[in-house]
Amino acid sequence: MSERNSVEETADSASATTDGRTDSRSDLLRVRDLSTRFFTEEGQVNAVESVSFDVRDGEILGIVGESGSGKSVTALSLIDLVESPGRVTSGQVWYRNPDLAEEFPDAADGEFVDLRELPTRVRRTLRGPSFSMIFQDPMSSFNPSITVGEQIAEAVEVQRRANANPRSTRSRTQGYGLGRFILDGVVPNRDYTDPESSRRAVELLEQVGIPDPEQRADEYPHQFSGGMLQRAMIAQALAGEPDVLIADEPTTALDVTIQAQILNLLRDLQDERNMSIVMITHDLGVIARMCDRVCVMYAGEVVERGTLADVFDRPVHPYTEGLLGSIPDLDDPAPRLQPIEGNVPSLLDSEMGDRCYFADRCPKAMSECLTHPPEFDAAGSEEHRARCVLADHDYDPSEALPEDFFGGGSPAETGVTSTDQQAEDGATSEVSQDD
Amino acid sequence: MSFGRFLLKRVLQGVLVVWGVITAVFLLRFITPGNPVDFVAPLDASQELRQQIAAELGLDQPLYIQYFEYLFGLLQGDMGYSYLSGQEASVIVFNRLPATVELAVAATIVAVVLSIPLGVISATRRHQPADYGATTFSLLGISTPNFWLGIMLLLVLSVQFDVFPVGRRGIPFVDAFTLLLQGNVSGMQLWLSHIALPAITLGTYFTALITRLTRSGMLDELGKSYVRAARAKGIPETLVRYRHALRNTLIPVITVVGLQLGTLIGGAVITEQVFNWPGLGLEVIGAVNARDWPILQGSLIVIGIGFVLVNIVVDALYAYLDPRVVD
Amino acid sequence: MVSPRTVRNLKREWRDNWLAKVGVVLVVAMVLVAVFAPFIAPYNPRSQSLDDNRLPPMGFSKTENQTSSEFVDGEAQVVSEEVTINATWDHPLGTNQLGQDMLSRVIYGARTSLLVGFFGTLFAMLIGVPIGLVAGYSRGRVDDALMRFADVMLAFPSLVLAVALVGLWGRATFRIPDPFVALGLAPGMPGSVVIPGTVIAVVALVTWVWFARVARGEALSVREEEYVKAARSLGASDRFVVWKHVLPNSLTPILVLGTIQIAAIILLESALSFLGFSGTTLSWGFDIAQGRDDLATAWWVATIPGLAIVLTVIGINLVGDWLRDALDPGLGGEGGSGA
Numbered sequence A: 001m002s003e004r005n006s007v008e009e010t011a012d013s014a015s016a017t018t019d020g021r022t023d024s025r026s027d028l029l030r031v032r033d034l035s036t037r038f039f040t041e042e043g044q045v046n047a048v049e050s051v052s053f054d055v056r057d058g059e060i061l062g063i064v065g066e067s068g069s070g071k072s073v074t075a076l077s078l079i080d081l082v083e084s085p086g087r088v089t090s091g092q093v094w095y096r097n098p099d100l101a102e103e104f105p106d107a108a109d110g111e112f113v114d115l116r117e118l119p120t121r122v123r124r125t126l127r128g129p130s131f132s133m134i135f136q137d138p139m140s141s142f143n144p145s146i147t148v149g150e151q152i153a154e155a156v157e158v159q160r161r162a163n164a165n166p167r168s169t170r171s172r173t174q175g176y177g178l179g180r181f182i183l184d185g186v187v188p189n190r191d192y193t194d195p196e197s198s199r200r201a202v203e204l205l206e207q208v209g210i211p212d213p214e215q216r217a218d219e220y221p222h223q224f225s226g227g228m229l230q231r232a233m234i235a236q237a238l239a240g241e242p243d244v245l246i247a248d249e250p251t252t253a254l255d256v257t258i259q260a261q262i263l264n265l266l267r268d269l270q271d272e273r274n275m276s277i278v279m280i281t282h283d284l285g286v287i288a289r290m291c292d293r294v295c296v297m298y299a300g301e302v303v304e305r306g307t308l309a310d311v312f313d314r315p316v317h318p319y320t321e322g323l324l325g326s327i328p329d330l331d332d333p334a335p336r337l338q339p340i341e342g343n344v345p346s347l348l349d350s351e352m353g354d355r356c357y358f359a360d361r362c363p364k365a366m367s368e369c370l371t372h373p374p375e376f377d378a379a380g381s382e383e384h385r386a387r388c389v390l391a392d393h394d395y396d397p398s399e400a401l402p403e404d405f406f407g408g409g410s411p412a413e414t415g416v417t418s419t420d421q422q423a424e425d426g427a428t429s430e431v432s433q434d435d
Numbered sequence B: 001m002s003f004g005r006f007l008l009k010r011v012l013q014g015v016l017v018v019w020g021v022i023t024a025v026f027l028l029r030f031i032t033p034g035n036p037v038d039f040v041a042p043l044d045a046s047q048e049l050r051q052q053i054a055a056e057l058g059l060d061q062p063l064y065i066q067y068f069e070y071l072f073g074l075l076q077g078d079m080g081y082s083y084l085s086g087q088e089a090s091v092i093v094f095n096r097l098p099a100t101v102e103l104a105v106a107a108t109i110v111a112v113v114l115s116i117p118l119g120v121i122s123a124t125r126r127h128q129p130a131d132y133g134a135t136t137f138s139l140l141g142i143s144t145p146n147f148w149l150g151i152m153l154l155l156v157l158s159v160q161f162d163v164f165p166v167g168r169r170g171i172p173f174v175d176a177f178t179l180l181l182q183g184n185v186s187g188m189q190l191w192l193s194h195i196a197l198p199a200i201t202l203g204t205y206f207t208a209l210i211t212r213l214t215r216s217g218m219l220d221e222l223g224k225s226y227v228r229a230a231r232a233k234g235i236p237e238t239l240v241r242y243r244h245a246l247r248n249t250l251i252p253v254i255t256v257v258g259l260q261l262g263t264l265i266g267g268a269v270i271t272e273q274v275f276n277w278p279g280l281g282l283e284v285i286g287a288v289n290a291r292d293w294p295i296l297q298g299s300l301i302v303i304g305i306g307f308v309l310v311n312i313v314v315d316a317l318y319a320y321l322d323p324r325v326v327d
Numbered sequence C: 001m002v003s004p005r006t007v008r009n010l011k012r013e014w015r016d017n018w019l020a021k022v023g024v025v026l027v028v029a030m031v032l033v034a035v036f037a038p039f040i041a042p043y044n045p046r047s048q049s050l051d052d053n054r055l056p057p058m059g060f061s062k063t064e065n066q067t068s069s070e071f072v073d074g075e076a077q078v079v080s081e082e083v084t085i086n087a088t089w090d091h092p093l094g095t096n097q098l099g100q101d102m103l104s105r106v107i108y109g110a111r112t113s114l115l116v117g118f119f120g121t122l123f124a125m126l127i128g129v130p131i132g133l134v135a136g137y138s139r140g141r142v143d144d145a146l147m148r149f150a151d152v153m154l155a156f157p158s159l160v161l162a163v164a165l166v167g168l169w170g171r172a173t174f175r176i177p178d179p180f181v182a183l184g185l186a187p188g189m190p191g192s193v194v195i196p197g198t199v200i201a202v203v204a205l206v207t208w209v210w211f212a213r214v215a216r217g218e219a220l221s222v223r224e225e226e227y228v229k230a231a232r233s234l235g236a237s238d239r240f241v242v243w244k245h246v247l248p249n250s251l252t253p254i255l256v257l258g259t260i261q262i263a264a265i266i267l268l269e270s271a272l273s274f275l276g277f278s279g280t281t282l283s284w285g286f287d288i289a290q291g292r293d294d295l296a297t298a299w300w301v302a303t304i305p306g307l308a309i310v311l312t313v314i315g316i317n318l319v320g321d322w323l324r325d326a327l328d329p330g331l332g333g334e335g336g337s338g339a
C-alpha cells in the first residue's frame, strides 16, 4: 500500500514528479496511431484519430475527456468490441505476450504481438484472461433474466474450459447451439456451468465485498442495488484474471458515497493482483485520486499525455487547463474558473478541416493554429507531450485570432451530433462539474 | 411472489374470463334478430306447436332462468341438444375437437421449428442473402391469406402432381399412435400425409410472424449493453447469441404469440373449410347457417376456454423465462 | 404530433428503404384502380358470356375434349376430339365458369377490399380509441372493466366471431350509385357500388379492442408526463387534457396500428367472402371460393384474385413497416388479426 499512498499524496499535493517510478515498469500495451471510424449515413465519423499511448505493468492509466471525445471508443477498440457501423481502420495495439509472439511470428515484434494482426478467433480468446472491461451502467450490463451468480460462473467456466484446451473454440462453446438451447429450455436446471465454477463465482463475489455472497449469487440483477451490481460486474471481469482491466466510467452512474467505495475496491484489487487498469472517465477527481499517468482526449485525439504531475501541475494544452479549472474545489464549491465554453465539435470527417480541433474554443488560438499541430514534447517528465503549439513556444497575443473568427456556423455551434453520442456510448454528462 | 402463486392468480383470472366468455356467448342469442323456433319448427307449424317447441327448448323461461340453467348445465358438461340432429351438443363438439387440436398443434410445431432458427439466422447474418431470403419469406407469409395458400398447395401438390391426398382427415392421431405402438407405421404415414398440407397452410402465417419478431428482437438484444459486456468477459459468440440474446428475445415473442393465438384458431376454421377437415371450425360454420344454437354456443365456449388455457401456459412460460414477472 | 423530427425520420427511411417506395407504389396503384374501376375494367364484371367460359389467361392455353355427333355411314356417332384453347387479348386474365372477365372482376374486387379495409379500420378506431383513452386516463374501475372485457373479446378469434355475427345478423348491404356511371362516363358498367354494411360493422366490432389496448397504453404513459401533471394541477379539465395532450401524443402508434389493421381487415374480409359470409359477389374472396371448386379445369379463377390480395396486403404492410421504423411507436408485435 505504501506505493499507492505515495501516489495519492502526489495527486493531492500535485507537486512531486513520478518519473522515476513509472519508468521502472515495463510496457504491457503499446497503442500506436490507432484510428477508429464510424461509417454512418451522415458520413464518416472519426471517433478515434491516430491515438498513441502505453499501458504499463501494474499501473492505472487514466483517459479523460468530455463525452464525445472518443475515449470510450478507444477503450472498445483495444479489445475489439467496436460494433458496426464502426471499425478500427488503422494503427497497432502491441501486447506483451511471449507465448503469442512465438506462435504468431508474423504479428510479433520481440515479446510483443500486434493484436490487430492476430486471427479474430485468437484475438477473441484474449477477452477474459488478458483483457476485461467494466461498463458505466451495471444494470444494463447484466443479462436481466439470468442470476448474477450464474453470469459470473459463466465467465469462470469459459476460462476453465479454455485452460483445459487452449485455443479451441469448440471446447469453450462445447457445441452450445440452438439444439442445446432448446434442450436447456425443456429440461430445467441443465446449466452450461459446472458447480466448481459456481463456487468460484461466490468466492469472487465475496472478494469484491458483497455480503451474503452465496445467497446473492442466486438473485437476479434487478434485485441488486446499483453499487452492489457494479461490484458484481467487477467480480465478473476478474473471473478470467485479466492482465488489463478497462473501466469505462465505472462510477458515473452511482451515488457519491458508493463511488468512493468502488474506486477503493478497484485500487485494492489492482494492488493485490498487480494488474493494469485503464480508467476512462470525464471526472478529473477520479483521475487525480486513482491514476499514475493520464491521457487527455479531445475530438478523438490524445491532446496531452504524461504523468499525473505533468498534466495536473504543468498543463500545456489550453483544453487541459480548462478542464482543471472546472474541478470544484472541496473547500470552495464554486468553480475557480469558468468551464470551457462551447461544445465538443462534430467528428464528421467532412466538417473537421485542417486545424487544431480545439481552436474554436481555445482562448489562446493563434493564426498558426489553423494548421493541425503535431505532438510536441512538453516541459516536465520525459513522456509529457501535447498536441498544441504552446508546447513549442509561448502565446503571442499579436498573432491571436479575432474573437469572432469562428462565429456563425462554426463547428462549435453544431454541437454533438447524435452519431457522436452513439459512438461515445458512455458518459452523458458534460465535463464541467458545476452543472 | 412465488411461481405457484403467480400461476394461481393467472388461473383465477382465466376462470373469470371463461365466465365472461360463457355470458357473452349466451347473450349472443338475445342480440340476434329472429326467433330460434322459426328455424326448428316446420313452416306451417301452428301456434301451439311453436309454443310446445319453445317450451321443450326451454326458450319460454325468463332470461335469467335460462342463463342459470345454461350455466349449471355447462358445469355438468351439458351443452343442450342439437336443434338439428337432437344429439347431445357436447358429444358433437368434443368429437370434433381433436381434429382441430391436432391441426393447431401441428401448425404450431411447424411454425416454431422453422421460425426461430430462421429469425436467428436472419438477424446474425444481417444484409446477407440468408437474411434477404428470410425477410422476403416472412413478408410474403404475413401477407398471404391462408385459405388461398391452401388452395394453391392443393392445386400444385395434389391436383397437378398428386403428392398429397386432397383434403379430409386420414386417421385420428390417437389411432395412428396406437398403431405405431403396435409396430405399424402405416397409420402414422397416413396421418402425416393428410395433415401435412393443412398444417403448412395454417402454420405459414405464424412462421412468418415469429420469424419477423425473432429477427427484430434478436437485433435489438444483440445491440444491448449486456451483450457487449458478455463479449467483454470472453463469452464465445454462440453462447452470447443463444444463451443470452435469444432467451431474452423469446420473452416478448411469446407475449405476442399468446396475443395472436386467436388468429391461429381463426385460421384453423378456414383451413378446415379448405381441406374439408372435420374440426370445430366446420361445425361452427354449419351451426351458424342452421342457427343450431346449442352447437354454436358450445363450440364458441370450447374455443374460448382453449384460448384461455393456452394463454395460461404461455404466461407460465413467460414467467419461467423472465424472472422479473414473478417478483 | 407531426414534428419536424418525425418528418425528417420519415424522409430518411423513405430515402434508404426502397421497400417503402414499393409499398407506396402498390398502395397508390390499388387505390387508383379501385377508384377508377369503371374506366379501367374492360367489361362489366357481372356480365356473363357462357360461350367464353373458362378461357385461360395470357401465356397459357388449355386442352379440352370436345364431343360432337357426326353422321358416319348414315349412323350417328359421338366423336370426341382434343381441342386446344388459347388465351386471347380479349380476356387477358381469362374468364371464370360463367364467362365473366377475370381482369374486370379483380379490378372491381379492389373496391370491396379497400372499402371494407378502410371503413372497417376507421370505425374500429372510432370505437376503440376513445374507450382506450378514457380507460387509460381515468384508470381504476373503468380501466379494469375495459381490460377484462378486452380479455373476453380476445378469447374469440376475430374470424370465428365475425363468421358468427355476419351469419346471425344477416348479410345486409346498401348501394350507392357509382358517380362515374351516373354521369354517363362509363357506359355498361355496374350502376352502383355495393357496400357490405354488416361486414364493415362486424369487422370493426371484432377488431376495435386492438385500438383500445394501444390507446390505453399511451394514455397511461402520457398521463405521467410532467406537462400533463402541470396542466392538471393548473385546473385543466379532464376533457381538455385528453383532447389537447393525450390524444395528440397517442396518434403515432394509433396511425401505425391503423395501417397494419387495414391489411389485417382486408385479409379478414377476403376470408369472410371466401366462406360465403359477405354481401357482395364482387369480392376477391368470393372469386377464390368459386375457383376452388374448379381447380382441375380452371386453376386461374382461384389463383388470380389471390395474387391481387397478396399484392395489396404486401403494399400496406410495407407502408406500415416504413411508418413503424420511421415513427418508432413501440408497438412491438401488437395488432394484426388477419385470417
Ligand code: SF4
Pocket: A317, A318, A319, A356, A357, A358, A359, A360, A362, A363, A364, A365, A366, A369, A373, A387, A388, A389, A390
Ligand atoms: S494549438 Fe492553438 S488553438 Fe489549439 S489548443 Fe494550442 S493554442 Fe489553442
